[in-house]
Amino acid sequence: MPGTKELKRTLSATLREGLLSHAVLIEGEKGTGRKNLAIWLAKAILCKSENRPCGSCSVCRKIENNNHPDVEIFGGGGGARSFHIDEVREIKESIWLAPNESEQKVYILLDVENMTPEAQNALLKSLEEPPAHARFILTCENRRSLLDTIISRSTVYTLEPPTREECSAALRENFPELSEKDAEIFSIAYGGNFGAASKGFSEGTGEIVFLAAKTPELLKKGESYVLAAELSAKCKTRADFSEFLERLLNITGRCGIDRAAGKTTPVRVTPTEAVKTSEIIERGKLAVLQNCSLELIESWLSMELSRVFGGNL
Numbered sequence: 001m002p003g004t005k006e007l008k009r010t011l012s013a014t015l016r017e018g019l020l021s022h023a024v025l026i027e028g029e030k031g032t033g034r035k036n037l038a039i040w041l042a043k044a045i046l047c048k049s050e051n052r053p054c055g056s057c058s059v060c061r062k063i064e065n066n067n068h069p070d071v072e073i074f075g076g077g078g079g080a081r082s083f084h085i086d087e088v089r090e091i092k093e094s095i096w097l098a099p100n101e102s103e104q105k106v107y108i109l110l111d112v113e114n115m116t117p118e119a120q121n122a123l124l125k126s127l128e129e130p131p132a133h134a135r136f137i138l139t140c141e142n143r144r145s146l147l148d149t150i151i152s153r154s155t156v157y158t159l160e161p162p163t164r165e166e167c168s169a170a171l172r173e174n175f176p177e178l179s180e181k182d183a184e185i186f187s188i189a190y191g192g193n194f195g196a197a198s199k200g201f202s203e204g205t206g207e208i209v210f211l212a213a214k215t216p217e218l219l220k221k222g223e224s225y226v227l228a229a230e231l232s233a234k235c236k237t238r239a240d241f242s243e244f245l246e247r248l249l250n251i252t253g254r255c256g257i258d259r260a261a262g263k264t265t266p267v268r269v270t271p272t273e274a275v276k277t278s279e280i281i282e283r284g285k286l287a288v289l290q291n292c293s294l295e296l297i298e299s300w301l302s303m304e305l306s307r308v309f310g311g312n313l
């Protein structure tokens with residue numbers, strides 16, 4: 001996962017010096033690798049090898065397979081307010097019991113912004129005065145959605161999203177079938193979010209992404225009918241079409257901005273075209289919500305967009 005390397009170095013050094021706080025809060029956007037980093041840190045805390053975490057000893061493997069008796073993972077399963085006080089009560093009951101196999105116990109609490117305020121309040125005491133053998137690793141998207149008292153009892157580490165170049169490089173490493181240009185397009189289409197981009201690619205959004213990337217060119221050639229036909233072939237559901245709109249929005253937006261800054265872009269879009277496109281996409285999104293026929297929206301979109309790009313040969 002790109003973007004986590006730097007933080008892993010920092011955490012390793014802090015741990016080696018014995019300075020790692022008993023409560024660590026990892027903050028980062030979705031797709032930046034918060035959960036992976038939390039699990040990596042749990043391994044680093046409990047692994048006995050010289051280069052911690054080694055990733056291959058029985059401790060590391062058990063943590064990787066989520067069957068280490070001293071590592072417990074809570075949360076991460078749902079939306080807002082899905083993380084209940086019952087789970088915190090469970091933690092409070094088990095935290096004073098001695099570890100089973102290791103010298104320490106690690107509690108990983110994912111997406112703590114989904115904790116109800118009661119659950120956050122119930123957690124405070126354990127965060128403040130845990131037994132010496134207990135450690136907490138919390139993850140969240142944005143610390144501002146948490147109680148101040150939770151933040152003040154933790155050391156916050158922020159995962160920066162990878163740059164677009166890092167995202168493209170990581171995509172090519174994971175999916176060698178992607179050409180350099182296609183990896184760049186994918187990275188732009190998902191706003192440089194490696195997690196989302198690789199999930200999209202694995203789930204087969206490639207055709208939709210590449211159709212979005214070639215949309216400006218098709219329209220400049222006056223081929224709006226080709227676009228309409230490809231849309232109806234590749235976006236058979238509202239979800240597919242919404243995906244197309246999101247990727248087109250990212251691609252035209254980013255390329256328009258980069259173009260304005262004098263950079264070369266994989267898709268040729270002027271800043272004005274990007275603005276007009278985003279207005280049309282917003283209307284398209286509304287139309288999708290309003291239950292209009294998908295076929296009609298798709299041909300409407302091709303027409304509207306051809307006015308933006310038409311004649312710009």
Ligand SMILES: [Zn+2]
Nearest residue numbers: 047054057060
């Ligand atoms: Zn190990």
